[in-house]
Amino acid sequence: MITESLESKKKRSLEIIKRLKKTFPDAAIELNFKTPIELVVATILSAQCTDKRVNMVTPALFKKYKSAKDYAKANVKTFEKEIRSTGFYRAKTKNITGCMKEIVKRFGGKVPSRMEDLVTLPGVGRKTANVILGNIFGTPGLVVDTHMRRLANRLGLTRQQDPVKIEMELNGMIPQKEWTLFSHLIIWHGRRTCFARKPKCAECSINTLCPSREDVKHVSVGLIKAR
Numbered sequence: 001m002i003t004e005s006l007e008s009k010k011k012r013s014l015e016i017i018k019r020l021k022k023t024f025p026d027a028a029i030e031l032n033f034k035t036p037i038e039l040v041v042a043t044i045l046s047a048q049c050t051d052k053r054v055n056m057v058t059p060a061l062f063k064k065y066k067s068a069k070d071y072a073k074a075n076v077k078t079f080e081k082e083i084r085s086t087g088f089y090r091a092k093t094k095n096i097t098g099c100m101k102e103i104v105k106r107f108g109g110k111v112p113s114r115m116e117d118l119v120t121l122p123g124v125g126r127k128t129a130n131v132i133l134g135n136i137f138g139t140p141g142l143v144v145d146t147h148m149r150r151l152a153n154r155l156g157l158t159r160q161q162d163p164v165k166i167e168m169e170l171n172g173m174i175p176q177k178e179w180t181l182f183s184h185l186i187i188w189h190g191r192r193t194c195f196a197r198k199p200k201c202a203e204c205s206i207n208t209l210c211p212s213r214e215d216v217k218h219v220s221v222g223l224i225k226a227r
């Protein structure tokens with residue numbers, strides 16, 4: 001098997017971005033929110049849950065709880081009931097109330113804007129931190145969720161399974177200014193075309209750039225020609 005060089009992967013990544021931009025010109029975060037606090041809550045709720053389900057739960061939540069202080073003071077049992085349908089509601093309640101207590105105590109009630117501060121908050125790992133950085137503060141962030149992990153591997157951009165290792169490898173391949181958009185594009189592609197089971201390779205706009213494409217699995221990526 002021929003190993004693809006980093007330079008070739010960089011070129012291929014740029015072409016993937018170019019084509020996916022055309023396929024999904026509206027690609028953006030699919031969680032509904034208006035404030036940084038709302039995005040933190042929605043992102044924590046979205047763990048192991050669809051954005052669609054989260055968006056059904058958050059309107060009532062956002063109406064009732066406005067500030068970090070409101071969440072910090074929430075009655076645990078009541079809050080658990082309010083978010084129950086998103087799954088893992090006990091852990092999520094603990095994370096959201098714990099996170100908001102820290103935001104009140106250490107950051108004056110405002111969501112911090114630096115990765116090193118965000119990851120100290122309960123329930124906030126690098127994935128959530130990158131969602132917040134990219135979608136609130138305009139700081140490029142590469143989000144490694146289940147779609148990114150699956151697609152980055154299928155596309156032959158990494159062989160890593162650990163999210164942080166995937167993020168670091170992709171960060172060295174994709175121009176920094178594209179990290180947030182690349183995340184949206186890959187997540188949209190994973191949700192609409194490159195499904196975990198039965199990816200729709202025949203109608204995939206990046207299939208000539210993909211070594212996992214159903215009919216060319218045996219061909220090295222270095223030999224796949226761009227359209």
Ligand code: SF4
Nearest residue numbers: 194199201204207210
């Ligand atoms: S060709 Fe198939 S496996 Fe590759 S990205 Fe497209 S849908 Fe996914």
